[in-house]
Amino acid sequence: MSTPAVVVDDVSKKFRIYHERNQSLKSAVMRRRLSVHEDFWALKNVSLEVPASSTFALVGDNGSGKSTLLKCLAKILYPNSGKITTHGRMAALLEVGSGFHPELSGRENIYLNASILGMTRKEVERKFDEIVAFSGVEEFIDQPVKNYSSGMYVRLGFSVAINVDPEVLLVDEVLAVGDAAFQEKCAEKFAQFRREGRTVVVVSHSLGQLRNMSDHAVWLEHGQLKEVGPADVVIEKYLDSTRAGIRATEDGKVRWGSGEAVVDTVEVLDRNREQFDRVVPAGSQVVIRVRFTANERISNPVFAISLESADGTQLWTGNTREERLIVGSVEGSGAAELILDSLPLAPGEYTLTSTVYDETMQHVFDEVRGVARLNVGRGILTTSAGYLGMNTAWALTNENTQRIAQ
Amino acid sequence: MSIVSELVDSRELVLNLVRREVKGKYKATALGQLWSLANPLTAMVIYTVVFAFIIRIQPEPGDPSGVDVFAVWLLCALLPWTFFTNVANGGMIAFVGNENLVKKVYFPRIALVVSNSIAWLYTWAIEMLVLLVVLLVIGANPLPWIPLVLVAMAFMWLFTTGISMMLSIANVYFRDTHHIMTVVLQLMFYLTPIVYPVSLVAEQSDRIGPLFGSVTVLDLYQLNPIGHFVEVFRNLLYDNRWPDLSTSMACVAWGVGTFAVGYWIFKRHEKGLAEAL
Numbered sequence: 001m002s003t004p005a006v007v008v009d010d011v012s013k014k015f016r017i018y019h020e021r022n023q024s025l026k027s028a029v030m031r032r033r034l035s036v037h038e039d040f041w042a043l044k045n046v047s048l049e050v051p052a053s054s055t056f057a058l059v060g061d062n063g064s065g066k067s068t069l070l071k072c073l074a075k076i077l078y079p080n081s082g083k084i085t086t087h088g089r090m091a092a093l094l095e096v097g098s099g100f101h102p103e104l105s106g107r108e109n110i111y112l113n114a115s116i117l118g119m120t121r122k123e124v125e126r127k128f129d130e131i132v133a134f135s136g137v138e139e140f141i142d143q144p145v146k147n148y149s150s151g152m153y154v155r156l157g158f159s160v161a162i163n164v165d166p167e168v169l170l171v172d173e174v175l176a177v178g179d180a181a182f183q184e185k186c187a188e189k190f191a192q193f194r195r196e197g198r199t200v201v202v203v204s205h206s207l208g209q210l211r212n213m214s215d216h217a218v219w220l221e222h223g224q225l226k227e228v229g230p231a232d233v234v235i236e237k238y239l240d241s242t243r244a245g246i247r248a249t250e251d252g253k254v255r256w257g258s259g260e261a262v263v264d265t266v267e268v269l270d271r272n273r274e275q276f277d278r279v280v281p282a283g284s285q286v287v288i289r290v291r292f293t294a295n296e297r298i299s300n301p302v303f304a305i306s307l308e309s310a311d312g313t314q315l316w317t318g319n320t321r322e323e324r325l326i327v328g329s330v331e332g333s334g335a336a337e338l339i340l341d342s343l344p345l346a347p348g349e350y351t352l353t354s355t356v357y358d359e360t361m362q363h364v365f366d367e368v369r370g371v372a373r374l375n376v377g378r379g380i381l382t383t384s385a386g387y388l389g390m391n392t393a394w395a396l397t398n399e400n401t402q403r404i405a406q
Numbered sequence: 407m408s409i410v411s412e413l414v415d416s417r418e419l420v421l422n423l424v425r426r427e428v429k430g431k432y433k434a435t436a437l438g439q440l441w442s443l444a445n446p447l448t449a450m451v452i453y454t455v456v457f458a459f460i461i462r463i464q465p466e467p468g469d470p471s472g473v474d475v476f477a478v479w480l481l482c483a484l485l486p487w488t489f490f491t492n493v494a495n496g497g498m499i500a501f502v503g504n505e506n507l508v509k510k511v512y513f514p515r516i517a518l519v520v521s522n523s524i525a526w527l528y529t530w531a532i533e534m535l536v537l538l539v540v541l542l543v544i545g546a547n548p549l550p551w552i553p554l555v556l557v558a559m560a561f562m563w564l565f566t567t568g569i570s571m572m573l574s575i576a577n578v579y580f581r582d583t584h585h586i587m588t589v590v591l592q593l594m595f596y597l598t599p600i601v602y603p604v605s606l607v608a609e610q611s612d613r614i615g616p617l618f619g620s621v622t623v624l625d626l627y628q629l630n631p632i633g634h635f636v637e638v639f640r641n642l643l644y645d646n647r648w649p650d651l652s653t654s655m656a657c658v659a660w661g662v663g664t665f666a667v668g669y670w671i672f673k674r675h676e677k678g679l680a681e682a683l
Contacts, residue, residue: 015681071680075512078677095510101426103433108425115422116513144433 003087005168005199006050006073011082013043013068013223042068043079044223050168050216052087053197057210057231059238060220066203067172069220070094073201074170088167088199091117095172096157102146106137106156109145113160127163134185135159155182162189169193171202211235211314232312257366261294261301261356264333266372268352279377282345282389288338288372290354292330299329300359303336307374309387310349321361343376344390346383350374409516409669416514423521428528442529443536446488450477453484457601465603471546471646478544481537482644483600483636489530490566490632491591496522497570498577498584505683515676516669519574523567530559541643551642558638561661565631568661568668575675578682598632631660 016037043065050056058066071077072084074092099116100109110131114124124131132138135156137148145153190213193200204210210217210231217234219227227234240254255263270276271285280286290303304319320327320336327336352374355367381389413420432438457463458476467474500518501508508515534555541548548555577583599607604627611624627633634656641649 076509076680092510092512095506098506098510099504101430103430104426108429112422112426115419116507116511118419118513121418 003052004049005052005054005087006201007083007085008046008048008050008069008073009083009085011043011046011069011072011079011084012041013065013072013077014080015040015042041223043072043220046082046220046223046225048218048225048228050199050201052199053194054216055194055200055202055214055231057214057217057235058201058203058220059207059210059217059235060226061242063222064220065223066220068223070170070172070201070203086168089118089165090168090170091161091164091166092170093158093161093172094170096154096161098157100145100153100157103144105143106132106141106145106148109156110160113157114164117161117164119164123165127165131159131163134163134189136182151179151182158186162186166198168199168201171200171204173204207235207239208314236312253368253370255366255368257356257364259366260296261292261298261330261365263354263356263366263368263371264291264293266290266305266352266354266368268372268374279347279375280343281379282347282376282383283342283380283391286340286343288340288352290336290338291333292336292356292366293333294330297329297331298358298365300327301330301365302327302357302359302361304355304357305338306353306355308351308353310351313387315345315350315387319355319357319361342381342391343379344381344388345374345376346381346385346387346389347376347378348387350376412514412516413520416517419513419517420521420524423517424524424528427521427525431525439532443533446481446485446533449484449488450481453480453601463602463606466605468546468645469647471644473541473544473546473644475544478537478540478546479640479644480601481540482640483598485530485533485537486562486636486639487595487598487600487632488533489526489562490569492526492529493523493566493570494573494587494591496526497567497574498587500570500574501578501679501683502581508683509680515679516571516672519571519672520567523563523570527559527563534559537643546644547646548643551646555639555642558635558642558657561657562635564661564665565635565657568664568666571665571668571672575672575679578679579675594630594632597627597630598636600636604633604637631656631664634660 017040018037046065046069058069060066068077070092071094072079073086074090074094076092076094099113101112104112110128111121111124114131115121119127132141135152135158137152137156140148140152145156148156190200194213200214202210202214214231217229217231218225219234219238227237240256267289268276268280269287269289270280271287273287273289288305290305292303294301302319302321304317306317307315309315318338350373351370352372353367353369354371356365357363358365376389379389380391382392383389428439432441435441454477457480463476465476465479468479473479497519500522501515504518507513508518538548538552573583573587607627608624611622611627614623616622617626634653637653638649638657641647641653
C-alpha cells in the first residue's frame with residue numbers, strides 16, 4: 001500500500017456564531033466588548049486517510065461539515081486542532097472564475113487565474129491552447145470577460161482550474177456547470193484524472209453520480225465521522241439514513257416507502273413465462289415480472305427496476321414512465337412485466353431492485369432492494385471479463401495473413 | 407528569511423496581480439495611464455494657487471540647485487505622499503474587495519497586498535519620471551542623485567507596504583478602519599511638510615519654547631515618519647544635496663521597522679482571513 005494522498009489526523013474546527021458582532025467602534029465601546037458569541041464545532045475529531053489514486057467522496061447532510069473539511073484540505077480554513085498532511089500538488093475547484101477581472105481579456109485572465117491557482121507562466125503557455133479549446137470560447141478569447149455570457153465565464157474558469165494538473169484535486173459541487181456537452185467533457189476529464197491515477201476528493205449531493213465515480217467515501221454527521229469505507233457501502237448507508245419508514249423484510253431484504261402500493265414478488269421468467277432451470281443463459285429472452293398490491297386506488301404509478309452487479313455497481317435502471325407507458329389507475333393486486341429481448345450480461349450473479357413510485361416519481365410507495373437474484377450462466381454471448389455479454393465476431397486483416405494461409 | 411522566500415515563490419502571482427491592477431485600472435478609457443497623472447497635477451495646481459498665491463508661503467530656493475518654483479517644490483513631497491495614501495487605501499480593500507477569491511481559493515495571501523503596493527509604485531515611478539523632466543527643464547541637476555532617489559523610494563515602499571499589511575488585516579476584522587483612516591490621512595497631510603516648509607514649524611516651535619522638559623513642538627512634529635521621507639526626496643530632487651544623516655537613518659529605520667512589524671502582524675492573522683470575511 002502506497003502512502004495516502006491526504007492524512008487527516010484528529011482535526012477539529014470551531015466556528016463562532018456571533019449573536020452580535022461589533023465590527024464598528026461605537027458598539028464595541030458601548031458594550032465594552034467586541035462580540036457575544038457561541039462556539040460551534042463544524043468538525044470534531046475527524047481522522048481519515050485518503051488513499052492515493054482513489055476517488056474519495058464526502059457525503060452528509062447540509063451543515064454536516066463536509067464543505068468545511070474540504071476547505072480545511074484546501075488550506076482556506078485552518079483547523080483549531082489536529083493536522084492535515086498532503087502529499088503532492090493540490091488544486092481546489094471550490095468556485096470557478098473567482099479572481100477574473102471583468103475588464104481584462106479572456107487571454108489575460110487565463111494567465112491571472114492560473115497563477116492564482118499556482119501555475120507558472122511556462123506551464124500556462126504550454127497548456128494555453130488546451131485550456132482555450134476545452135472552454136470553447138476561442139473566438140472571444142481577446143474580448144474582455146465582462147462581455148462573456150455566464151456560461152462562457154464559468155466554462156473558462158473551469159478549464160483553467162482543471163488544467164492545473166494537480167495530483168490531488170478537491171471538487172465541491174462544481175460538476176454541474178455549463179451545458180450538457182460541456183458537462184460531458186468534464187465527466188470525461190474526471191475519468192481521465194482517475195485513469196491517470198490522480199486522487200480526487202469530491203463533495204456532492206448528487207449521490208448517483210458519486211456512487212458511479214468514487215471508490216471510497218466518508219459520511220459526516222454533525223461534524224463527526226460516521227462511517228468510512230468503500231463508496232457504495234457508505235453511500236448506501238447514508239441513503240438509508242435519509243429514508244423514512246425504512247424496514248427490513250422477513251428474509252433480510254431492505255425495503256422502504258410509504259406503502260400505499262407494495263412490491264410482492266419479482267420473478268425472472270423465460271419467454272413462456274416459466275421459471276428458468278437454475279441459471280439464466282446469457283443472451284436469452286427474459287421477462288421480469290413484478291407482482292404488486294395497491295392498498296388503495298392509485299392513478300398512474302410508475303414501476304422501476306434496476307440491476308446491480310454482485311459488487312454493487314449499478315448497471316441499469318429503467319421505468320415505465322421512460323417508455324411512456326400510462327399505467328392508469330390501479331387497485332388491488334396486479335403485475336408489471338419488463339421484457340428483454342436478449343439479456344446482455346456476462347455469467348455471474350446480479351441482483352434486482354424494484355420500486356413503485358407515484359406519478360411524479362418524487363414519492364416512493366415501496367422499494368425493495370435485492371428483491372430477486374439473477375444467476376446468469378453461459379449462453380450465446382461472449383465475455384472474458386466485465387459485466388457485459390455481447391454478440392461478437394472477430395475478423396483479422398494483415399498483409400501477411402493470406403501468405404501464411406497459402 | 408521567510409518573507410523573501412514567500413515572495414520569490416509567488417512572484418508570478420504577484421506580477422500577474424500587478425498586471426491586473428495596472429491594466430484593469432485604466433482599461434476602456436481613452437487616455438489610459440495618463441489619467442494617473444491627472445490627480446497629482448490637479449492637486450499641484452490647487453495647492454499652488456492656494457498656498458503660493460493666496461497664503462504666500464515662500465519656501466527657500468533650492469540649495470545648491472538655486473531652483474525656486476513652488477509647484478515643483480510641492481511636487482517633490484506631494485508625489486511620495488500620494489503614493490502613500492494610494493497604497494494605504496488600496497491595502498485596506500485588498501481582502502475586503504477580493505472576498506470571493508480569499509474564501510474560495512488558496513494562494514499566498516500576502517500577494518494581494520504586495521501587488522497593490524507594487525502597482526502603485528509603478529504609477530509613482532511614472533510620476534517621478536515626469537517630475538525629473540520638469541526639474542531638468544527648470545535648471546535643477548537631479549541626474550546624479552537618481553540612484554539615491556531610487557534607494558529612498560525603496561525604503562518608502564517598505565514603510566508603506568508595512569502600513570498597508572497592517573491596514574489590510576485591520577479592515578477585515580474591524581470595518582471602521584476605512585473611515586478612521588480617511589480622517590487620519592487628512593490629518594497626516596497637514597502634519598507633513600508638503601504644502602509648507604518645516605522651517606515655519608521650527609519658527610513657531612522656537613517661539614513657544616519647550617513644552618515639557620526639553621521636548622519642543624518640533625520634536626513632536628518630527629515623530630511623523632512621512633516627514634522624514636519627504637525631506638529626503640526634497641533634498642535629493644529639489645536641492646540636489648545629501649540629506650541629513652539623521653533624517654536618512656530615520657527613513658531606513660522606519661522603512662525596515664514598519665515592514666517587519668507589518669509582516670509579523672500579517673502572519674499572525676492571515677489564517678483567519680477566510681473565516682472573518
